Amino acid sequence: MISTPDTISHRPLIALAMGDPAGISSEIAARIVTSSRIASAARLVVVGDRRILEQGARSAGVTLHIDTVSGNDIGHADLPVLVDLENLAPQDISFAEATLVGGRFAVESFKAALTLAERGQVDGVCYTPFNKKAMRLAHPGYDDESRFIAEHLNLTQRVREFNVLDTVWNARVTSHIPLKDVAANLSIQGIRDEIALTVLCLKRSGIDAPRVLVAGLNPHAGDGGSFGTEEIDIIGPAVAAAAQDGFDVSGPYPADTVFVSALKGGFHAVLTMYHDQGQIAMKLLGFERGVTMLGGLAFPVCTPAHGTAYDIAGKGIANPLASEEAVLLAVRMAAVDYNGVVESV
Known part of the structure; x- marks a missing residue:
């Protein structure tokens, strides 16, 4: 199981983009925000919609303590904070269904999180699961996260997907x-x-x-x-x-x-x-504990390796372990970069 080194005294600032709202993504996000394991390792900036995050918290049976901040006011965040894009009303969600509005919500949240990282405002990006059909409805030509990141950030270098297990x-x-x-x-x-x-x-x-x-x-x-x-x-x-x-x-x-x-x-x-x-x-x-990491960037991008789990959406039984491991991997990679351990191969 991935864990952060004992030598990490600086808790990296990690943006957590909310994924497809028709599945378990909002529930998982709420569980991550309230996880003591994550709180001891990272400072979280959730990117999405407060109403959707609160809906996920109700499903998970957890209580949120998270302030809303602007994208320009996250540098001194200690407790989890939320950049509220106000981009999806709960009544517009169709659970267990890939929709345009769900895909647009995930695309907008992911873009905003990537932009924070590109500007150096956060040290890494994580996201709860996407649904590729919904993403394509919102972003025609969407193939996968690697190509989407390269397109959004105008990259020429290679961006590749890795799966990590223990x-x-x-x-x-x-x-x-x-x-x-x-x-x-x-x-x-x-x-x-x-x-x-x-x-x-x-x-x-x-x-x-x-x-x-x-x-x-x-x-x-x-x-x-x-x-x-x-x-x-x-x-x-x-x-x-x-x-x-x-x-x-x-x-x-x-x-x-x-x-x-x-x-x-x-x-x-x-x-x-x-x-x-x-x-x-x-x-x-x-x-249930595998992580997907997007490599080749100046910052880590991580997500659980499992999907949106439409079959258990809204039931409050989603397992957050893989998402916790994704955040901890991002923390580990950001911390190594801070210490200058790796400049190039």
Whole structure:
């Protein structure tokens, strides 16, 4: 389980954007705001609508103590504060349904939180779960959070999604693309870049000497070319080149055993070739405590790895553990950056 180092005396300021209101996001946000575990590690700035946050608190059965501030008046926040966008009336919510108004609320809240981080007003960003269908209704062309962040902040650098569970990370070379297109999107340089970014993010999380395993693409990692040659032509050369760059990396290994090897061998991350190749393993290992982290930015962006859970919306039974772990990972990464531990790979 992720925890903040004992040496952190400065509690980083973390913006918590409220996600899709038709699911468990507002309940989770209320639970995070009232969590003593989070209060001891971070100063929270919730971004969203007070009425929706209070609705979530009623579902969760918790009492809020949170002041409303402007976006320009958060620097000295100690107790949790709220930047109230006043952007959604509770009566407009349709629980368990992806809607335009729900997507617009999540988009606006996320944009505002990212802007605070871009301006240096907060040290990191977290958000409660989004629903991609609702996000696309509000923001046509929306693919995923990585591309949305790059678009909103006008970035040219690579932004990638990592999944974090306890002491093991999952990085991936391709993400939200059709499976039929994966092989065509693999390249030696692309894999080398993903290894370098993985090592950088691991260091920023406080791991001094990251060790990375790389999965193959094909069954049995190609079995010497019997089931495909991507391991021979692309993945293997990329791993060798990354090792020459000074990274502690090895592979490619068969995808059906690479996580077993990582867990038993004390490795810190597995780089997989496509989305579900790693996601299935990570969610089986710990669905309710997994974290998604967006890497490649000047500040950490974290969220629980689970979704909006429409089936339990408003029932007051949502588990906040993954969201707590997301905030604590953001705290850890922000604290490492404060101390100047990592400037570059």
